[in-house]
Amino acid sequence: MCNKGEKKSKFEVCDFGAWAMNVVSSVGIIMANKELMSPQGFAFAFATTLTGFHFSVTSLVGLVSNAAGYSTSKHVPLWELVWFSIVANTSIAGMNFSLMLNSVGFYQISKLSMIPVVCIMEWILNGKHYSREVKMAVAVVVVGVGVCTVTDVKVNAKGFLCACVAVFSTSLQQITIGSLQKKYSIGSFELLSKTAPIQALSLLILGPFIDYYLTGKSISNYKLSFGSFLFILLSCSLAVFCNISQYLCIGRFSAVSFQVLGHMKTVCVLTLGWLLFDLEMTAKNILGMVLAIVGMIVYSWAMEADKQAASAKSLPFMKEEDMRLLIHEGTEQNSLKDVEFGLSRG
Numbered sequence: 001m002c003n004k005g006e007k008k009s010k011f012e013v014c015d016f017g018a019w020a021m022n023v024v025s026s027v028g029i030i031m032a033n034k035e036l037m038s039p040q041g042f043a044f045a046f047a048t049t050l051t052g053f054h055f056s057v058t059s060l061v062g063l064v065s066n067a068a069g070y071s072t073s074k075h076v077p078l079w080e081l082v083w084f085s086i087v088a089n090t091s092i093a094g095m096n097f098s099l100m101l102n103s104v105g106f107y108q109i110s111k112l113s114m115i116p117v118v119c120i121m122e123w124i125l126n127g128k129h130y131s132r133e134v135k136m137a138v139a140v141v142v143v144g145v146g147v148c149t150v151t152d153v154k155v156n157a158k159g160f161l162c163a164c165v166a167v168f169s170t171s172l173q174q175i176t177i178g179s180l181q182k183k184y185s186i187g188s189f190e191l192l193s194k195t196a197p198i199q200a201l202s203l204l205i206l207g208p209f210i211d212y213y214l215t216g217k218s219i220s221n222y223k224l225s226f227g228s229f230l231f232i233l234l235s236c237s238l239a240v241f242c243n244i245s246q247y248l249c250i251g252r253f254s255a256v257s258f259q260v261l262g263h264m265k266t267v268c269v270l271t272l273g274w275l276l277f278d279l280e281m282t283a284k285n286i287l288g289m290v291l292a293i294v295g296m297i298v299y300s301w302a303m304e305a306d307k308q309a310a311s312a313k314s315l316p317f318m319k320e321e322d323m324r325l326l327i328h329e330g331t332e333q334n335s336l337k338d339v340e341f342g343l344s345r346g
Contacts, residue, residue, distance in 0.1 A: 022245035029238040032231055042228035046211040046219045051092050052203030053232060054239035055196045061240050062193025074186045076194055084180065085198040088173045092203070093210055094166030100214050101159035110163040112142050118171045125175065137299035144291025145267075147284060177250045188247035196243070267292055 033050070035041040044050070066073055099107050115138055122128040130138075180191055208219050267289050 018245055018248040021241055022249050025238050025241035025245055029235055029242055032235045032238060036228065036231040036235060042225065042231060044222065044228055044232070045215045045217055046207070046222070047096055048093060048203060048210045048214075049207035049219055050232070050235065051239075052200055052207045053236050054243070055200035055203060057236040058192065058240050058243050059196040059200050062189070062196060065189070066193065072190065073193070074184055074190055076180065076184050076186060076191070080180065081194055081198055084173070084176050085195055085202065087169050087176060088195070088199055089202055089206075091166060091169040091173050093206075094162055094169055096210065096214060097162040098159060098166045101156065101162055103154040106154060106159065106163065109146065110167055112146055114167055114171050115142055117167055118174065121171055121175055126179075131302060131305075133302035133305065134299065137295050137302050140295030141292055141299060142295075144288050144293070144295050147288030147291060174250055177247055181247075181250075188250075189244055192243055192247045 033047075036044045036050075037047065098110060102110070119130060119138070177188075177191070180186065181188060212218055271289075
């Protein structure tokens with residue numbers, strides 16, 4: 001038997017492991033896709049179709065896991081799986097269109113806006129409230145990441161609409177992951193195994209058309225080399241860990257926490273870009289990174305303080321309930337004694 005301290009430390013290790021897996025796999029897949037898609041690399045400019053490949057491999061891993069008995073399958077209504085897949089695919093397409101139609105600066109701003117959007121949606125849908133310290137920490141993170149990533153900001157009507165669709169659908173997707181896991185008591189990998197085949201099929205059908213509209217290039221004309229094939233496999237392998245860790249993180253944390261911690265990936269990508277690809281690192285970038293990291297630390301502290309405050313509030317309530325039960329039980333016992341001895345309480 002392990003005590004509460006040991007259980008808490010195990011949960012903290014699992015939480016850190018899920019977050020670390022998400023950061024490492026996400027940064028890794030960005031680096032792999034950069035080499036795969038860049039003109040200096042293998043010029044595979046078919047992002048939506050590549051995402052279809054990602055979910056195909058994820059579906060295969062889930063199928064093998066279920067067949068081998070490593071995971072169990074719980075019932076989730078098909079209409080909810082289809083609904084989630086539509087939202088998730090809208091998020092992917094919206095992000096691709098937003099990146100194509102907007103400047104990189106506005107694209108980064110739209111991604112940063114997901115944190116307040118998720119906060120508002122969780123407040124509306126789940127009645128969730130946030131303390132002043134949490135709001136301040138989120139603001140510091142947003143400002144920090146904005147300082148180190150946002151450059152030129154240009155936007156047009158179509159780009160703005162696509163950005164709004166992308167932000168709304170991505171925020172809704174992340175909230176839905178957590179709600180489905182709680183609603184059906186289903187594990188993150190089991191849920192992913194159910195949604196991945198639907199997403200894979202739809203993206204493989206629609207992906208080539210979306211990519212053709214975005215790039216003007218047809219995937220049927222792409223000359224697949226051995227090197228590009230290896231990088232596609234690497235990207236798909238990393239995507240499996242990225243997808244699993246995303247579901248794990250949202251199941252363990254909230255959608256807001258996932259967004260805040262996710263900005264650590266931005267800091268890691270900028271740092272690796274500076275180390276590996278000779279990208280320029282200015283004082284502005286460094287200042288933004290420091291602000292973002294400070295904001296994340298303060299956010300973690302504020303969330304832990306909220307949890308402790310909630311526990312402290314619930315403890316006296318539990319004691320009061322226990323006292324009421326004891327008083328009630330004592331009254332019943334006295335009444336029984338009185339009845340037994342033929343006495344009346346006057």
